[in-house]
Amino acid sequence: MNMNTNFDKVDIKQFQHDLITWFVREQRDLPWRKNGGDPYKVWVSEIMLQQTRVDTVIPYYERFLEKFPTIESFAEADDESVLKIWEGLGYYSRVRNLHSAVKEVVQHYGGKVPETPEEISKLKGVGPYTAGAVLSIAYGVPEPAVDGNVMRVLSRILLMWDDIAKQSTRKLFEKAVRELMYYENPSYFNQALMELGALICTPTSPSCLLCPVRDHCQAFEAGVQEELPVKTRKKTTKHVEIVAAVLKNKDDQFLIRKRPEKGLLANLWEFPNVEDHGPYVQMRQGLAGYLKNELEIDTELETGTFEKVNHVFTHLTWTIDAFSGKLIGDFSGRPNYKLVCKEQLEEYAFPVSHQKIWQAYKKQYL
Template sequence: MSEKLNEQLEKVNKHKFQQDLIGWFENEMRDLPWRKDQDPYRIWVSEIMLQQTRVDTVIPFYNRFMGQFPTVEALANAPEEQVLKAWEGLGYYSRARNLHTAVKEVHECYGGKVPKTPEEIASLRGVGPYTAGAILSIAYDIPEPAVDGNVMRVFSRILSIWDDVAKPSSRKVFEEAVRRLIDENNPSYFNQALMELGALICTPTSPSCLLCPVNEHCLAFAEGVQSELPVKTRKKSTKVIDLLTVMVQNQEGQWLVTQRPSEGLLANLWQFPSVERQGHESVSRELEEFLLTDIGVTAEVYDEPWMKQDHVFSHLTWKMSVYYTDKLSVFDDAPILPERVAWKTADEIEGLALPISYRKIWRQHLIDNEKNDEIGEK
């Protein structure tokens, strides 16, 4: 630990700080579904869902998920498709697959009981230093730091820490600070209170310092520099990809869908056949060639896109153009469809896990279909 940080830490009245922080939390904590008890499985699921995701977004997903998979055993015995479907729309889908993997390990190797040593917890798939500390402290009352973005923001201000919080190496500075100030008698509330404070009071922009229960301990507030902290470097700008998507229906009324690769972006999710736009020839020709070569079906693609849809990821953007087809030819003796390609009925598509952009496309298709039916009836 740097001498500077040590100096700052000695300025803090540890007992008063803990008392002010936890006292505020006891009065002001939000009534959240994962705060009903200290079931480690329920805490675990909530922590995974909350990674990089807002509380308001998580709540409905969490309630549905716990309804479907109320216990370690229930989740361990579920097929991955069902877990991914439950995660549809929440994003960062590897969280779901990693949680599933880890829960199966807990079921098989720990008799279904979430382990309570730092080493065992941290070895679980998808459980990093933050989540390990969160489960240990919140579910098991073990005094371990749980340093997330909130805690780094709050502590950077209270202790006037100017390390770049975007750098992975900075996290250990904050962990050390938490170890020095954590309430050994109530680490659960201490850690939760820091995060709650970051969410409600010590916000990224325009923090409510006058309402802050620990403002008397805050070095940044005393110096009037709270708006300059934390120091955080910008990320690089994102690239844009033109993505062509095609809706193909056979004579039985089924739709052509493909499953994405098992690793990388949107892993294992389903979508309508899509290809990155390459080059110079017409979009229709490019899609027809893609369908023939990669999927093994012949169809005529309309010249004009039926709809456009942007899909913004954290690191890239898809500008999607969606096309319909006509004059599909699939012969009885046509080659068997490649792996990860299938025909699905409309009902079956409802049950697949689709990326949000493809779900929106499908919903729009249903709306347009309904309109056409109405016109037809008149």
């Protein structure tokens, strides 16, 4: 597409003024807008907000900064507490990468978050969006911060029909932002574009009649705002049947294990479980056999499940049948397995699906 043609239709100065004026007047009162411009706090908020709703993030953000108020305090945190504070927020590699990157900043940058695109982009978990967001919001550096909101807003204003699901498309929007950027206040400009996308220029049913930049919007002029942005998608939802065991030994300790360091729900803890496709009786027997073979432990599993969890991931669905049981004899111990009392258990980070199992177990047995 010929982007110059589309820019010719925009009065850039007037657009900037209308957008910024609206943002100053209408921006939401969010916790990370009261962080004093601390680059560390801006950084934390941007990582949490990746693919995650504002309302979900707010309590996590408050708790996180209460526990780790400075970049040094977070750098010193142990891995278990880092994962625990992220429990339930999803995309757990975010916090592992953030922790790694923060330690890098403390060690090699004296605790000062880098303020150039080249340096900040080298940090783990800091991609093009986060780099631009932290640099512009914390330091006023005029870098684009192109997220889903920005692509949606600009696709409509500039009538860009490029598929935003394609990774290469982001560069087109970064180029557009550089053309439109309000260089007097990059922080406000980037935030205003995102805020407009969140409050007015929404994915469905945008509130065009309330839009401060409606007069600059080529999609509104053409009446095609509902058709933009173009976003292709595919869906291949796989279903996995799982049987899990909440096992208690004679000392009222429970058997848990740590998930692998890579892949789904990396490093989180869970109740011993195995994939199974069999009918009901075979499921239970299969689970007992698995525990016997893999862990060399004897168990007495109850005949009925006490909880059935259906958990939907983006591209995967788990159905977990949970059995309560006794752990017979001594457990010799295996790598990644632990016996813990119920108070200790709740200090480890579990996926939401296994949290549900534990809550159901407590309600029924404790």
